[in-house]
Amino acid sequence: MVIKPSCVATASRARGIKYHAPNMSELSTEAIEEWKIKWQPKKVRRQKYGYVTYKLISESRSFPDSSFEHQAIAIALRTWGLRTRDIRFKRVRGNSKADIVVKFATDEEDSYFKKKKNVLAYAYFPNNSPIGGDMVFNDSIWWSKNGTPVNAHELMPDQYPPNTRTKIKTYNLIHVMIHEGGHALGLKHHPTCKECIMFPYYSGKVRLHTHDVGRIQSFYGKRSISKQVIDYFRKRMVRKWGNQ
Template sequence: MLLLLQAHGPAALLLLLLLLETAAAAPGPPLSHSPWKEQAPQSPNLGVDVAQDASRGSEGLAAQWNPPRCGVPDPPTSPGSRSGRNRQKRFVLSGGRWDKTDFTYKIVRFPWQLVKAKVRRVIAAALKVWSDVTPLTFTEVHSGEADIVIDFTQYWHGDNLPFDGPGGILAHAFFPKTHREGAVHFDYDESWSIGNHLGTDLLQVAAHEFGHVLGLQHTPVSKALMSPFYFFRYPLQLSEDDTQGIQYLYGKPKASREVQEEQLHPPEVETNEITHEQAALMWGTDKNKIYFFQGRGYWRYNPSTHQVDNVYPRRMADWRGVPQEIDAAFQDESGFAYFLKGQQYWKFDPVQVKVLDGYPRLIGQDFFRCSAPSNAF
């Protein structure tokens, strides 16, 4: 280029400037062909995906960040299936039901984090969630065959549904009328805990999987126990959707069971009228369980019927470790109940259904930071 300029002088320089100006003005490729633009997500599509996830329930946009969940596949969605009104028929078609109401269960292996006795209590409590609203009964056996077989295992374990280590898939179970009916598998590598946020709550996951064993599918109803995604809720309770589903399959509790409970816990008062109550407790995730206490008995008030349940009053012995003649009661944000009497209080664990060890304690010392009483005379 330098030799060209030297040979032709100013005319060559002028020609070069014209060529450069023409090249600068030439149009480039359209923006729609930009590689970055083609790979960028389109905002209209993103809006559709978010709306679809939100419409499925399961705690809003749970699927967007892949929280821990049950390993049982979700049922196929169809128009009109978002409402709980269609859920009962789907249970029957997807899971079927057992032809019995009295079940045996066996625990094959246990998680390493928890002692066996606690695991057995939690499994029994998880099954009781379902037996409380149905005529079903569950009895543990330690040998031989069982209707429900519970195992803590890891990765590939023989059913083509491998676990994935901590997080992700927590457990899975098999429906009635299938080749593995009654099998319940928990991921051994999870950090299993009981009634706290320190790990994965075994009670909630177990109760969910037992719902599958009994024939229930996943539900899109928010806050239901049978939602596919794990969210810690305490204390554990069935939603109205869960209750309607299981009672569609097996019916409501038999009246004879209520009679047997009354015989085991005979009330001291022959009426369900509440007079001169000493304390009241609003309990549950939504504080929708209301209990009234008086003397040696207690009543449960049903807000939906605006009446006291007809199997009450019951004896205070049901609240293991709580004294009679309490003065007050309340629930904390973690679901524990506190019972106050005189200068002492008792902390009640709804999972183990008893007062925690180390109680009673002094109200003034723990709640008001009063100094410990002196033993000097």
């Protein structure tokens, strides 16, 4: 059985970056036919939630060390976790098996990226298979904290002199990870809500829309936590990422 990615992000000259998903024509604003399978982790002792584990298995060339990627993954998944009652996320290390595997790969390392060189990332819905929930990010493009152009010498000092004025386009890693994380948890696209993280087109947004929140809570329940507390943790996470 061939399992197709639930989402890929591809370049489109007319409309920027688009996330493609199967059967988009079947979706509507009023009623989105959600994916049927969700994570059902075992609950720990008396806790009301269970842990979905994740692990980074390869780094990006865009950052000096893996602490950047680990922080981005934690922010992306916790953005969803702050809104849900039934699941939390836990990083595992070494040879430990993870529910969600995250990796960066170039178009020379990944056959999908090799065929479609303008794809940013892809992810799999939960599907009761070893690759369910996995996320893969294209490391042939450049990632950054905020998606702004970066001086070419900073990224490729061997190819550009220190005085170059050339700038290279980058993509907001947090935004794409939150979006792909939504797919890894079971969410399809919202085809008409332009403010939603799950909108099919890249926007660089890092805040969940009301529709995103409602949909993820329909899967995993509503967490009893105030908006003020959620905003505090969200701002704290993003601030820590920006200060790295």
